[in-house]
Amino acid sequence: RKEVEQDPGPFNVPEGATVAFNCTYSNSASQSFFWYRQDCRKEPKLLMSVYSSGNEDGRFTAQLNRASQYISLLIRDSKLSDSATYLCVVNKESNYQLIWGAGTKLIIKP
Amino acid sequence: GAGVSQSPRYKVAKRGQDVALRCDPISGHVSLFWYQQALGQGPEFLTYFQNEAQLDKSGLPSDRFFAERPEGSVSTLKIQRTQQEDSAVYLCASSLNRGGEQYFGPGTRLTVT
Numbered sequence: 001r002k003e004v005e006q007d008p009g010p011f012n013v014p015e016g017a018t019v020a021f022n023c024t025y026s027n028s029a030s031q032s033f034f035w036y037r038q039d040c041r042k043e044p045k046l047l048m049s050v051y052s053s054g055n056e057d058g059r060f061t062a063q064l065n066r067a068s069q070y071i072s073l074l075i076r077d078s079k080l081s082d083s084a085t086y087l088c089v090v091n092k093e094s095n096y097q098l099i100w101g102a103g104t105k106l107i108i109k110p
Numbered sequence: 111g112a113g114v115s116q117s118p119r120y121k122v123a124k125r126g127q128d129v130a131l132r133c134d135p136i137s138g139h140v141s142l143f144w145y146q147q148a149l150g151q152g153p154e155f156l157t158y159f160q161n162e163a164q165l166d167k168s169g170l171p172s173d174r175f176f177a178e179r180p181e182g183s184v185s186t187l188k189i190q191r192t193q194q195e196d197s198a199v200y201l202c203a204s205s206l207n208r209g210g211e212q213y214f215g216p217g218t219r220l221t222v223t
Contacts, residue, residue, distance in 0.1 A: 004152075008150075032209065042216070043201060043214035043215060043216050043217055044153065044201075044214050045214070046211055046212075046213075049211075087152050087153075089152075091209070096141065096143075096158060096166075096208045096209050097155055097158065097166065098143075098155065098212065099155075100152030100153050100154070101152050102150065102151050102152045103150075103151075103152055
């Protein structure tokens with residue numbers, strides 16, 4: 001079993017719709033969680049950290065469920081520019097080594 | 111300010127050649143990471159430096175891979191006797207401190223023919 005698992009997609013979603021991704025992780029001792037965005041042939045960029053209480057940044061909402069060991073990302077009112085691969089990232093107990101999911105590809109269609 | 115830079119952006123090497131990939135982290139960032147990313151996969155951890163000390167090299171796939179950061183700033187990832195399976199994008203990231211947000215460079219796309 002992979003340490004961080006994501007549905008690879010692609011998710012094909014019409015512009016303006018709401019889309020949600022989940023990601024599961026295997027290490028119950030993980031403390032830090034992140035969503036990164038990666039555009040085609042570009043480097044990953046931090047989208048948002050995920051806090052225990054959940055957090056929201058504009059159209060983006062992230063949730064953490066420690067009991068079930070998954071994190072989620074919700075995108076409301078999706079834009080064409082949201083098309084990218086979304087990578088779920090979890091730290092190892094060492095607190096610096098990040099374990100990356102393979103990413104979920106999102107395609108927003110006009 | 112300037113972000114993380116990497117050079118070269120693209121490198122084509124013949125099998126058996128040695129290559130050296132350079133990373134210039136954000137000034138003042140203590141932590142530096144190297145990752146390998148294959149097509150359609152997330153980045154895989156290779157090695158971690160805190161200043162000039164290489165604290166973790168558990169992700170280096172073989173002894174052909176070597177990384178250094180002698181003065182605690184610029185880092186070089188060297189791959190000796192390259193093999194086709196080394197073809198990937200090599201990403202460098204830096205963070206202000208251990209556990210902090212990691213900022214990535216644009217990567218070096220290595221193709222071994």
